[in-house]
Amino acid sequence: MKVTTVLLFCACALAISAVPAQAEGFITPFIGYNFGGDSGNCPAINDCSTKRTNYGVSIGEMGSLLGIEEDLSFAKHFFGDAPNSDNSVFSAMTNLLVGVGVGPVRPYALAGVGLIRPHVSSPGFSSDNNAFGWDLGVGLTVSVAPHVGIRGDVRHLHTFQDVDLSLLSSERLDFFRASLGVALRF
Numbered sequence: 001m002k003v004t005t006v007l008l009f010c011a012c013a014l015a016i017s018a019v020p021a022q023a024e025g026f027i028t029p030f031i032g033y034n035f036g037g038d039s040g041n042c043p044a045i046n047d048c049s050t051k052r053t054n055y056g057v058s059i060g061e062m063g064s065l066l067g068i069e070e071d072l073s074f075a076k077h078f079f080g081d082a083p084n085s086d087n088s089v090f091s092a093m094t095n096l097l098v099g100v101g102v103g104p105v106r107p108y109a110l111a112g113v114g115l116i117r118p119h120v121s122s123p124g125f126s127s128d129n130n131a132f133g134w135d136l137g138v139g140l141t142v143s144v145a146p147h148v149g150i151r152g153d154v155r156h157l158h159t160f161q162d163v164d165l166s167l168l169s170s171e172r173l174d175f176f177r178a179s180l181g182v183a184l185r186f
Contacts, residue, residue, distance in 0.1 A: 022063055022064050022101075022102075023061045023062065023063040023067070023101075024061065024062055024063075024101065024185050024186070025060070025061045025185065025186045026058075026059070026060055026061070026062065026069075026151075026183050026184065026185045026186070027057065027058070027059050027183075027184050027186075028057065028058045028059075028151045028181040028182065028183045028184070029055075029056075029057045029181050029182065030055065030056055030057065030058065030073075030151070030179040030180060030181030031053065031054070031055050031179065031180065031181070032053070032054040032055065032056070032073065032177050032178055032179030032180070033052050033053065033054070033177070033178045033179070034052045034053075034054055034075050034078065034089075034175050034176070034177050035052060035175070035176050035177075035178070036174075036175055036176040037158075037173075037174040037175035037176065038078075038079065038173050038174060038175050039052060039075075039078060039079075039175040039176070051076065051077035051078075051080060051081045052075075053075070053076075054073050054074060054075035054078075054089075054177060054179070055073065055074060056071065056072045056073030056074060056091075056179075057071075057072055057181075058070070058071045058072075058151075058181070060095075060097065062097055062099070062101040062106075062108070063101050064100075064101045064102055065098065065099070065100075065101060066096070066097065066098060066101075067096075067097035067098075067099070067101060067108070068094070068095065068096060068097065069094075069095050069097055069110070069112075070092070070093070070094055070095075071091070071092070071093045071094075071095060071112075071114075071135075071155075072090075072091070072092050073090070073091050073177065073179075074088065074089075074090050075088060075089045075090075076088050078118070079120065084122055084123055085120075085121065085122040086119070086120075086121045086122075087118070087119060087120045087121070088118070088119045089116065089117065089118045089119070089173070089175075090115075090116075090117040090119075091114065091115065091116045091117070091133070091135075091157060092114050092115045093112045093113065093114035093115075093133070093135050093157070094112050094113060094114050095110040095111060095112030095135065095137075096110065096111055096112060097109070097110050098110070103143075104142065104143040105140065105141075105142055105143075106140065106141040106142075106143075106149075107138070107139070107140050108138070108139050108140070108141070108153075109136075109137070109138050109139075110135070110136070110137045110138070110139070110153070110155070111134070111135070111136050111137075112134065112135050113132065113133065113134050113135075114132075114133060114134075114135075115130060115131070115132070115133070116131045116132075116133035116157060116159050116163075116173060117129065117130055117131070118131070118163055118173055127164060129163040129164060131159040131160070131161055131163045131173065132159065132160045132161065133157060133158055133159040133160060133173075134157075134158055134160065135155045135156060135157045135158070136155065136156050137153050137154055137155030137156065138153060138154060139151060139152055139153025139154070140152055140153070141183050147184065147185045147186065148182065148183070148184060148185070149182075149183040149185065150180070150181075150182065150183065151180070151181050151182070151183040152178070152179065152180045152181075153178070153179060154176060154177070154178045155176065155177050155179075156174070156175075156176050157173075157174065157175055157176075157177060158172060158173070158174040159172045159173045159174070160172070
């Protein structure tokens, strides 16, 4: 009986002293620009024009210091736009965020892992790869209203293994992405 009373007292003390979580959810649709590495390099293809635009969404939760996000992005014509060909890169990355989660200016750094999926096709050839990759980045969210902000960041994405793009090469895929979006916080 005495042990039960002590355990009950400890449980009540812990429940009373618990501080509610201060995490804030966010969703950020964005438009971005791929650069460096394998982005838009139009390797020896006639009539190729460089396309570097991507778009996507980041969804997550940020506390006063740590957070987590899922970042989804898609870049059509990632390797360049040429007649009779199609290519793209899709990424789905899960990131740990470290930064300032309160105040009107919120800097952060991120690191994560996930899927990077390049696609290349032309007449008589098609290649789709699922590659495990990583990303690192830094960014800033600036509040413009109580639940709205502007979020911008720069990330470096890289695959852990080689991807077979046959006509282009078989190597690790890497590139940078700069993005800007409207952060809706809840």
